[in-house]
Amino acid sequence: LLLVLDNFEHILEGADFVVDLLRRAPAVRVLVTSRLALRCLGEQVFPVGGLAYAAPGDAPPAESTDARALTPSGRLFVQRAQAMYPALALTGTEADVVELCALLGGHPLAIELAAVLVGQFTPAELAQLLRQGEWQMLAASTRAVEARHRSLETVFAASWELLPPQTQQTLAALSVFTGRFSRTAAVAVTGAAVESLATLVAHSLLHQAGPGLFEMHALVRHYAHAQLAAQRAVDDICARHSRYYLHEAKSWIKSSPQPGVGASQGAHQDDLSNLRNAWTWAYTHGRIAWLHRALPDLLDFFSSRERFQEGLALFKPAAAALAASDDAAPQLQHALLIACARLHIKQSDLEAAEEILEDLLQTLAVSPFPQAGDAPDVHRLECYMLRGFIRVRQARFRQAREQLLPVIHAPLVATDAVLRGDAFHMLSNLEYQLGNWQAAQRAEEAAIMAHDEAQDALKLAIGQGHLGNIRWAQNHFTPALDHYERALDLCRQSESRGNEGLICYYLARALVYLGDSAQAAAYVARDLAIHETIHDPRGRCYALVGAAYVAHAQQEYDSAATYAHQAVALAQALRELILLAEATEALAHVLTAHGQWISGQEMWRRAYEMRTVHEQPHRAARCLAGLAEVYLAVDDLEAAMPLVDTLLADRNVWRNSAVSAPLEIFRICGQILTAANDPRAREVRRDGHDVLMQQVRALNDDVLRRAFLTRVPTNVALRRAYAGADDATVPAVSVAAINDRTERPDSPPK
Known part of the structure; x- marks a missing residue:
């Protein structure tokens, strides 16, 4: 005999009856559904989550609502919707169904309540309404549904009433978090007692997502946040949440894994979501000091991890909001714009970067500031420096020098290690492109000293790699190889995959020149693999150039030609002139070796014209x-x-x-x-x-x-x-x- 007891958390005092029943009737089996365990001897607990659902963007490829093409949550939605409205066609809405089920977290009751509404709203409209907070619409009026299941609010209200007052306050405060969060964060932001967290886990209102990690279902979060608003505590908790994440940005970034690396990737992604929310709250509520403190670390994170678009999506709205604010913070606004320009340069969008810098220079020229040596002068120098670097990338070397020299000679540079390191590194790049090896070496050594003073491992890695190129150009092969290896170690320390790939390119080119094509091929394979996992088109272009030279050295001419053609096409799309010259030379090498004389002649001619226009007679x-x-x-x-x-x-x-x-x-x-x-x-x-x-x-x-x-x-x-x-x-x-x-x-x- 099977006895089913549903929703038992409301009558937990009856657990003794269940124990007595099983003792008196051993042939009986009892199946209990409850948010709380009965804590009986012999009890076996089977946690039941929501139905499986796909992440937004993972819609089935087939344009069909065939059940086999959807996840269990999607199938339930389609089945209930078509049961209510048999003539309704949902073909072509798979992506919207996926997003809707993800918003509902796979909760079966919520999915059924949403399916009832498809007669009035499309799945896309339902998802949009839920994103806008219209959760109260998930309610049913049919008599076929028990009163306690006619709305989600009723379901969660019953669970809320079972909590002690202190635990209710904790649950409401925890609604400020997105995704997973740590016990440390929960205590710091909400003041939660460990006992309250344990109680919420026991009541199935919090999920233990890992050691010291918790997660709250989206529907629970919505209900809890409504209770927080009723307590008039939203601003206070949001402020504590924002302050915590922005002040802890540096330590979080330090422990954050590379994309696809390590089991904690999902938890760190949730931390990033919380950090985004904290950032947005801070700039909409005028917490300028918090933003100032977090900006350098966030810029470093988005730059080193090649997550340029995410950084722009964070910084641009903040700069626009500050510009439109009555209580403007010009120094922070200008720092944000410079951060955006840096990210645009990183992703080879030089035109967008230059537009930002030009507008900012015009603003700085007319803005009154209290002290000439204050931060605005730093911003002006950064604008000149970045414009100079853009000119180097555009092969406009004379103009680059005009932009960089005022920065190098500015008194402020002597006391600012970060600015000094960046300026000398960019000057070194300029001298290197012009073939002034000794001047390039002096500038890069000065840059490395400044980066060391600033304890910036990533910029030290870039500097060591560039110094390797300079020593190579001087025929100092052994020191150059040592610099490359040092740069690789520093890239691993700073977890910069893009720069690690670039150093692999340098090593591959060097080893091809020295005749070790097997080792060069290993570095190229590593470089290409890295650029399969990150968005860095400029770095990928260099990887393709390296692959072309290695394949050429191994007499794999078809592969070499494919790599070289891809590199040229990518460099043209990026409008990177120095990179285009490199790729064109590689293609010319391959075509000539393959006996394609006419095409080879054309590529050599183009490369020669580019190098001549760029004032690079040595190239x-x-x-x-x-x-x-x-x-x-x-x-x-x-x-x-x-x-x-x-x-x-x-x-x-x-x-x-x-x-x-x-x-x-x-x-x-x-x-x-x-x-x-x-x-x-x-x-x-x-x-x-x-x-x-x-x-x-x-x-x-x-x-x-x-x-x-x-x-x-x-x-x-x-x-x-x-x-x-x-x-x-x-x-x-x-x-x-x-x-x-x-x-x-x-x-x-x-």
Whole structure:
């Protein structure tokens, strides 16, 4: 015999009757539904949650209300709606049904009550009304439904009456939280006693979501929040909630995992939802100091985690609200606008960033401020600095210098480590693009010192990576590799996936140059995998360029061409001119190696024009050599020779930096001069071999030295040409001889 006792929490004192019944009639089985456990010996508790529901946006792909295409909550909604209104067609509303069931948290009674309303409202309209707080409409007038189930308010009111007054106050206050929240947060915000939290869990009004974590059903939250409003305590609790989350932003961000990393991802996402609510309440209620305190940490979070749009969605409305407020806070408003500009730059939306900076500079020029050295001057300098960085990204280097130098020389920079570090890093980028390696190194070392003073691990990682590029350009290969490895470690510490991917790109390019294509492929794979999980189109473009070079080195020309074409298309979409030049060069390399001479010639020409316009003669030289190589391949020595003459006349521009690919230029010039029987061929072979040996000696690792000499086709060709060997013979490599600087005889053979 099965005895069913429903809604038993209202008569818990009758639990002794159940115990006595089971003792007297052992063949009886009792099934009890209750928000509270009976606490009887032998009791087995089976927690019952709502029906399964999908997250908004996860609507079934089929345009059908077929039950198989919906979750259990969605199927219940459709079944009850069509039972009430058989002629009603819900086809095409799947996404709205999914959102509605998510808002209702899969609660069966709420779903049935909502289904009754589809004769008056579409699922989309119902969801919109619930978002606006119109929960009271979830009520039924039919006599077929028991009075206690005719509205959600009646259901929850009955549970509310079972709570002690102190626990009622705790439940009402906890309605300020969104999603999961910690015991620490609950106590800090609401002053909840541990006993009250335990009571709410026992009454099934709070769910234990993990160790020290709680969660409240959306319908319970709505009812509890109405009770909080009735107590006239909403503003007080919201203020405490806002203050707690904004003051704890730094520690929360420090412990926040990367997207998709770790089991606590969902809890941190809920923390972010609470933080958003706290932020919104603060700027709508004039809590300026709280916002000022949280802004740097939030900007760092959204920047380092590549969550740029989320940051913009938080900062832009706050800046607009402050601008429209009678009690304006200009310093905070300007700081928010600069934060928005930084995020736009991060996602390569340079036009939007520049528009913000231009408007802000106009405002700063006319706004009266009490002290010349106060925060507004910092904002003006930041505007100049960011505009300079935009000019660098746009390859407008002269204008970039005009913007950056006033910042570098401003007295305020000497005392502001953050501003000083950013300014010197951007100046270093400018000098690097122009080929001024020593100036770039000095600026980046100054930037790193400032970032170290500010204890900014992320910017230290970026600085170490850039310093690696500078040392590489100076043919200091071993120090460069050390800087890259240091940068990778710092990226892991700061959990910056996007910058980790960028350092992987640097390492992949370096290792391809040195002949270790297998290790380069591992870094490229890591880079591409990272950019499958984050939204960073600029970083993905670099990853594609790196993948093209690695595939080219491994003679996988079809894959290389695919990667290079994708990189060019993405760079064009981003309108990043330096990045477009990089991608175009990569495509030219691949097309030429694949024997596609006409297409290769066009890409080399475009790359050469871009590098020339950008005032990068050290980079333009490699493009000119690429054009010359195409002419050699099609037996057009007449067209190739003037290019060789130009390259040799400007040899000092490109000879001494690995960035210019001097070994490839020497190889190409030597081959063209040899084909033309030009006597300069011998001298070019000697000079090319000298540069090769200088670069070999810059490597401290014997394995890398051997790979550099024997696995890089250009280097093998240079050694063969220098030794006068035929295509079947390559001079033996002696690492010891290289160390003793004796590999080259006094005079090369003819």
